[in-house]
Amino acid sequence: METEIRALKTLKNATVMAHNYQPMEIQALADVVGDSLELAAKAKATGADLIVICGVRFMAETAKILNPDRKVIIPVEDAGCPLADFLTPDLIRAAKERHPDAAVVVYVNSTAEVKAIADITCTSANAVRVVASLPNDTILFGPDANLAAYVQRELPGKTIIPVPPGGHCYVHAGFTLADVEAARRRGDMIVCHPECPPEIQEQADLVASTSGMVRSAAGTDRSWSIFTEREMAARLRVLYPGRVFYEKPEAVCADMKKTSVADLRRALDREEHEIVLPREVMDRARRSIERMIAVGA
Numbered sequence: 252m253e254t255e256i257r258a259l260k261t262l263k264n265a266t267v268m269a270h271n272y273q274p275m276e277i278q279a280l281a282d283v284v285g286d287s288l289e290l291a292a293k294a295k296a297t298g299a300d301l302i303v304i305c306g307v308r309f310m311a312e313t314a315k316i317l318n319p320d321r322k323v324i325i326p327v328e329d330a331g332c333p334l335a336d337f338l339t340p341d342l343i344r345a346a347k348e349r350h351p352d353a354a355v356v357v358y359v360n361s362t363a364e365v366k367a368i369a370d371i372t373c374t375s376a377n378a379v380r381v382v383a384s385l386p387n388d389t390i391l392f393g394p395d396a397n398l399a400a401y402v403q404r405e406l407p408g409k410t411i412i413p414v415p416p417g418g419h420c421y422v423h424a425g426f427t428l429a430d431v432e433a434a435r436r437r438g439d440m441i442v443c444h445p446e447c448p449p450e451i452q453e454q455a456d457l458v459a460s461t462s463g464m465v466r467s468a469a470g471t472d473r474s475w476s477i478f479t480e481r482e483m484a485a486r487l488r489v490l491y492p493g494r495v496f497y498e499k500p501e502a503v504c505a506d507m508k509k510t511s512v513a514d515l516r517r518a519l520d521r522e523e524h525e526i527v528l529p530r531e532v533m534d535r536a537r538r539s540i541e542r543m544i545a546v547g548a
């Protein structure tokens with residue numbers, strides 16, 4: 252199947268992009284592996300006719316918004332992100348009525364319709380920089396309340412209002428102080444994603460996006476306990492052979508694990524499932540994403 256996939260990629264001038272949480276056998280077949288910001292930026296730069304996003308739907312939508320005239324497909328149609336489902340355009344409009352002077356910053360883990368009414372998007376890699384770049388004192392930030400709390404801690408001069416107040420990712424919300432204690436007993440460095448709850452962030456030695464973890468791992472020899480989706484530890488073991496990275500076995504994003512090698516082969520062969528979005532939604536969402544890309548990582 253791997254040989255067929257490589258042949259189909261050449262035949263169709265396709266590029267395969269995989270998120271860091273994808274199964275390792277999918278990462279091994281991808282042309283690009285990265286976090287959501289890297290996938291967005293590289294999707295924009297690619298010269299491929301067919302863009303295959305192995306990840307969850309919001310990532311494929313982002314690639315489509317940045318490449319409206321190219322074919323973007325996702326191998327598994329219902330691979331979604333429960334965090335993205337927390338935020339709707341109506342919730343943003345209602346919050347905007349209460350805080351008319353606030354800027355609206357939405358995490359890329361959101362639907363295209365939500366991005367279309369945001370002032371700017373952000374990822375976990377650049378959330379602090381994006382919010383700091385805005386002149387507004389008050390920021391409506393959604394859908395992840397834990398990432399909002401992280402930005403608030405880093406930028407105490409701003410007022411960050413989470414929309415909705417309890418938006419969260421169930422994978423990251425599953426980490427507890429008992430996990431912190433176990434990591435400390437092993438003598439590990441505690442490395443957490445900013446989607447983890449604030450009490451975990453406060454205990455962490457490093458709070459970083461998945462690409463931040465890849466970069467920072469180069470600067471130390473210590474064993475790490477990874478407080479994010481467990482595939483991240485497998486990716487770091489591939490990138491840094493001989494180093495010790497512990498994952499939490501239960502920290503699994505079910506939607507990220509839906510993509511199989513057979514799904515990827517079928518997707519390339521049949522060129523499905525295509526992402527189709529209304530042109531005006533894409534045009535407005537693109538403005539928010541391009542403002543973010545201009546701010547940088």
Ligand code: 13P
Pocket residue numbers: 271285286287288360374375376420446459460461462
């Ligand atoms: P990154 O932006 O760090 O890749 O995270 C995306 C995500 O879905 C985290 O759960």
Ligand code: SF4
Pocket residue numbers: 307331332333334335360420421422423446480504505506507
């Ligand atoms: Fe969404 Fe959480 Fe899965 Fe990331 S890990 S895609 S935030 S459900």
